[in-house]
Each structure stands twice: as structure tokens, then as C-alpha cells.
Amino acid sequence: MSSYSILGLMSGTSMDGLDIAHVTFNLLESEEWEYTVNHTETYSYDLQTLQQLRAGKTLSTLQVLELDKHLGLLFANHINTFLKKNNISKDTINAIASHGHTIHHRPDIGFTQQIGCGDTIAYKTGIKVINDFRQKDVVAGGQGAPLVPIGDQLLFSKKADAFLNIGGFVNICIPSERTVAFDICPGNLPLNEAVNELELDYDNKGYLSSTGTLNEDILHQLNALEYYNELRSKSLGTEWLESVFTPIAKQIPAPKDRLRTITEHLAIQISKSINQLKITKLYITGGGAFNDFLIHRIKAHTTSELIIPDVTTINYKEAIVFAFLGVRFLRCEINCLSSVTGAQKDTVGGSLHYS
Secondary structure: OOEEEEEEEEEOOOOOOEEEEEEEEEEOOOOOEEEEEEEEEEEOOOHHHHHHHHOHHHOOHHHHHHHHHHHHHHHHHHHHHHHHHOOOOHHHOOEEEEEEEEEEEEHHHOEEEEEOOHHHHHHHHOOOEEEOOOHHHHHOOOOOOOOOHHHHHHHHOOOOOEEEEEOOEEEEEEOOOOOEEEEEEEOHHHHHHHHHOOOOOOOHHHHHHHHOOOOHHHHHHHHOOHHHHOOOOOOOOHHHHHHHHHHHHOOOOOHHHHHHHHHHHHHHHHHHHHHHOOOOEEEEEOHHHHOHHHHHHHHHHOOOEEEOOOHHHHHHHHHHHHHHHHHHHHOOOOOEOHHHHOOOOOEOOOEEEOO
16 A cells, blocks of 8 residues: 555644644655645644643543543544544545643653543544554653654655754754654743743744843753753653753743743754754744744854745644654554664554554
């Protein structure tokens, strides 16, 4: 089989909602992959679900299990709405590839957990589901992240030298025979937390950040964090953000000044990685690609060419790539690279749930 129709699902740490991308993949005679994004949609979380996700790490085991089922049903309902809206027959979909929502990420102790019950999604939609893409890599001693590099390597590599995603966290991928990828620093999570104090959902184009005052002392403390001296492979989770990063950043009481200082910190750490890796052309996706002030500050610290693609790619690249991870799983082909996760070997990650 050389053609696949997949629904890719992504729920990121920014908690913007559930991204769904309907993607067709074709394997050409040259053994190269091409893809077409047919339909996309983002479904925002209702307030109750959002509050539960935000409180995820404090929930009891029973509450996490309940949330897992709730999220699975919510995903299934959104998928059915998506299929009906776009007049897509379920019979034409080979599989749903769902990242789920990360509730715990502790690869240092061999554990990562993404919720959004695969059996519930499969049963309620009538389509088989592939999820739990990170588990096998963690069992193999890896970080379980990042997973997008296989897509950068096989779908996007001709577009740039390296690929930056600015989501809840910032990660970079440099495709090659031995692909390199890692989490650079936090991203939208601490920025959104600061702007929420001003009763806004996000800092539109980074305008508020641009009006704040830079706190040089806190900037220095953030740049001195031990994580930035660690060798690759490495990944970040909300546990690190809350216990290490946030206590320092919150020493700045004024949200606008905190936004300005965190933005400068992100720009410095991103450009530092770009410069160390000698990247000449960088492809940027994720919500942070819309933050004009952050992009401006990155440009101030590097001479690399920054490429901002079309809006669909910016918003749905991760959902597209998880759809591709699903294709690789169906073909029993590697979809998780040990060169980026630090695992003992490349793996075919995922769990299959029949409808």
C-alpha cells in the first residue's frame, strides 16, 4: 500500500485545544513521501476540561483515569463533528493517529503519560486508533521526545536546514543521516501564564512584551539554568517549568516586564542553539511563529534566515506529523529516532486500538 488517508490529532502543552488534520500521504516511486492537507480544524476546550488539564499533575489516580476517558470521548465527538462537516466517509480513513494530551512526563524515571483513551475514540468513531507514540522509546531508555523529527526528515527536509517549533516549549530539529533534535527552552507556556494575569488569552503579536521593561538580573538567572548546559538528547516538561523556571520568572511582579524578560530569554536561548549548530535557514512553526516581537528578538541575536510558512503549516504541522507517525506505524517502519531521544535503538512507537 502506498497511499494513506489519516486523521492526525494533537493536543499540546499550550492547551489551545485539539488540532485535527485530515492528511493524505503518498509514497512515490522515488521512495519519497508527499502529502496533502485536505481539512483542518481546532476545537477549543470547554472551561471545565481546561481546568482539569491544568490541574493534571495534582489529580488522584482515579481522577486521571476519569479524565482519560472524558478526553477520549471528547476527542471522538470532535472527530465525528469534523467528519460530518467535511463530508468525509469513515470508510476512507485508514486510521486516527492521536498524540493524546501529556499529563506527566518524567523520562528520567522511565515514565511518560498521554491521556485521551484510544479504545474510547476507536469505539465511538468506528475508526481504528493509534496512540501512545512515546511509550516504547521511554522503555528503550529515551526521552520519548521529540517525535516530530521523523517528519522533518522525510516530509520537510528540502525546505530548510533546521526546523523550530515554538509551542508550549521550543524544540529544534536538524535532519541528517543522524538527525539531531531537542527541546531548547520553554515557549508559550510561561508567556501565556503572564498574560493571563492581565485577563488575556495570549499576547497578540508580542505587543505587550514589547512594551515591558527588561529585568537584567532575572534574565541572567534564567540564562544560567543548568538545563542549558546539558548535552543532547534532552527534553522539557511542565514539572521542570513549575519547579525550576517559574519561581525565578515570578520574581518579576509586573506581567508586562515578565513578558519582556522571558521573551528576551527565549530569543537568546533559541539563537544560541541556532548559532552553535551553524544553521543558515530555519523553518519556524507553532503558535510562537505569530509572535512578531519574539521573531524580531531572535533576528537580533542571529544572522540565520528565518522562514515563516503558510498559516496551515504553522498551526497544524504537529498534527500532520503525527498523522505521518501513524502511517509509519501501519507500515511497521521506524517512527521514533534514537539519535534525537537518546534511546538504545530506533523504535516503532504506538498502540493500536480496533473499533
